[in-house]
Amino acid sequence: xxxxxxxxxxxxxxxxxxxxxxxxxxxxxGVDARQAADVARWRKARRGELLLARAALxxxxxxxxxxxxxxxxxxxxxxxxxxxxGKVISGYWPIKAEPDLRGWMARCLALGASLALxxxxxxxRPLVFRPWRPGAAMRRGHWNIPVPDTAETxxxxxxxxPLVGWDAGGYRLGYGGGYFDRTLARIxxxxxxxxxxxxxxxxxYPQPHDVGLDAIVTEAGVDYLRDxx
Ligand SMILES: Nc1nc2c(c(=O)[nH]1)N(C=O)[C@@H](CNc1ccc(C(=O)N[C@@H](CCC(=O)O)C(=O)O)cc1)CN2
Ligand SMILES: Nc1ncnc2c1ncn2[C@@H]1O[C@H](COP(=O)(O)OP(=O)(O)OP(=O)(O)O)[C@@H](O)[C@H]1O
Numbered sequence: 001x002x003x004x005x006x007x008x009x010x011x012x013x014x015x016x017x018x019x020x021x022x023x024x025x026x027x028x029x030g031v032d033a034r035q036a037a038d039v040a041r042w043r044k045a046r047r048g049e050l051l052l053a054r055a056a057l058x059x060x061x062x063x064x065x066x067x068x069x070x071x072x073x074x075x076x077x078x079x080x081x082x083x084x085x086g087k088v089i090s091g092y093w094p095i096k097a098e099p100d101l102r103g104w105m106a107r108c109l110a111l112g113a114s115l116a117l118x119x120x121x122x123x124x125r126p127l128v129f130r131p132w133r134p135g136a137a138m139r140r141g142h143w144n145i146p147v148p149d150t151a152e153t154x155x156x157x158x159x160x161x162p163l164v165g166w167d168a169g170g171y172r173l174g175y176g177g178g179y180f181d182r183t184l185a186r187i188x189x190x191x192x193x194x195x196x197x198x199x200x201x202x203x204x205y206p207q208p209h210d211v212g213l214d215a216i217v218t219e220a221g222v223d224y225l226r227d228x229x
Contacts, residue, residue, distance in 0.1 A: 024126060024185035031208055039205045043173055050165050050173075050199055054097045062097060065219040069194055070104035072217045076225075077158070080190065085112025090129050090156040090189070093117055093138075093146045098162045099194060099219075106134050116154045118179075119147040126183040129154050156189045161213060163195025170212040170224045171204045184211040192217055193224075 057065075077084060089108050094100040105115050116129040120142035130148040141147035161180045165173035172193045174180055184191055191211075197218040204210070216224035 024182045027208075036207060039207055043204065044176065046201060046204075047164050047173060047176060051096060053198060054164075054196060057097065062099065065196060066099035066101060066104075068219040069099050069217055070101060070107070072219075072221050073101075073104060073160075073192070073194070074107075076192070076215060076217060076222050081158075083112070084108055086114075087112075087157045088114045088116055088129075088154050089158045089160070090116040090118055090154075091132075091160050092162050094162075095143075095145055099196070101160065101194065102134065109133060114154065116156050117148055118159075118183075120145075120177070120179060124178070124182075126186050127179050129156050155187060159184075159189045159191045161191055161193050163193045163199050163216070165199045165201045165204060166193050166195060166213075166216050166218075166224075167201050167204045168224060169203070169206065170214070170216060170226055171206045171210055172213055172216075173199075173201070173204050178209060181209050181211045185209075190214050194218070197223065 081087065089105065091101055091105045092098065094102070109115055115132045117132045118127040119130055121128045123142065130150055131152050131154050132148045137149040138146040139149040159180075161172055161184075162174070163172050164175065170193075172180065180191075191213045193213045193216040195216075195218055197220040199218070200223070206212070212226065213224070214226045215222060
């Protein structure tokens with residue numbers, strides 16, 4: 001079992017009203033600085049290990065994981081949405097051995113969905129989403145991640161958030177920029193974490209800024225689904 005910093009429990013309400021004015025604001029005074037630094041250090045170490053393990057997988061293993069993830073996503077979306085036509089689905093352009101779901105995205109397009117990809121337009125700000133379809137012109141964005149070469153933006157109904165790690169409470173470990181958290185604090189799509197079952201951690205020690213996902217899908221299946229109220 002992985003040892004880590006003491007769990008903080010669920011995020012509480014922010015101690016001031018700033019979150020009502022800017023929904024992605026969280027009050028740094030509401031966070032124990034020492035504990036936050038411990039969690040950040042622990043996450044950095046886990047992130048490094050998980051990225052190395054993922055990079056070591058064979059291309060065939062990655063392709064088979066991506067194909068299975070696509071099948072589980074199909075079933076999850078069939079259960080959750082009567083019809084994908086007219087829905088805006090944000091995927092991602094795979095980097096660092098992330099499962100390549102561009103083929104799955106093309107299938108969604110054929111079912112009538114519109115597609116988008118995220119872009120870091122400004123550092124430490126929420127992501128923006130650009131319309132995309134296979135073959136669209138791309139340019140290099142932040143971190144050299146390819147992004148659609150357009151100024152248009154869309155608001156997605158469904159967002160795939162690539163996972164480096166995840167926990168059974170529906171929390172995500174990404175690359176450490178906090179971009180999906182900032183984004184999901186402002187817009188509320190159906191947010192699905194996608195990654196490998198090997199990315200599972202006993203807990204990522206959720207912090208006040210972490211936003212829980214609606215579902216987590218790995219090659220093993222739908223590993224987490226938020227209770228519907
Ligand atoms: N394929 C893909 N596209 C994506 C994401 C993703 O996870 N996967 N993103 C999902 O968010 C956004 C890019 N995310 C990023 C996250 C962190 C950093 C970054 O600069 N990281 C710092 C470490 C930060 C820290 O530890 O404080 C670095 O590596 O130097 C850059 C981009 C948008 N596009
Ligand atoms: N809503 C927010 N407002 C300000 N800072 C935030 C917000 N959300 C996250 N952050 C900051 O981002 C940093 C990284 O967070 P975290 O480790 O959760 O990233 P991540 O989810 O792995 O990254 P990413 O989503 O980019 O892949 C944290 O130090 C946190 O302070």
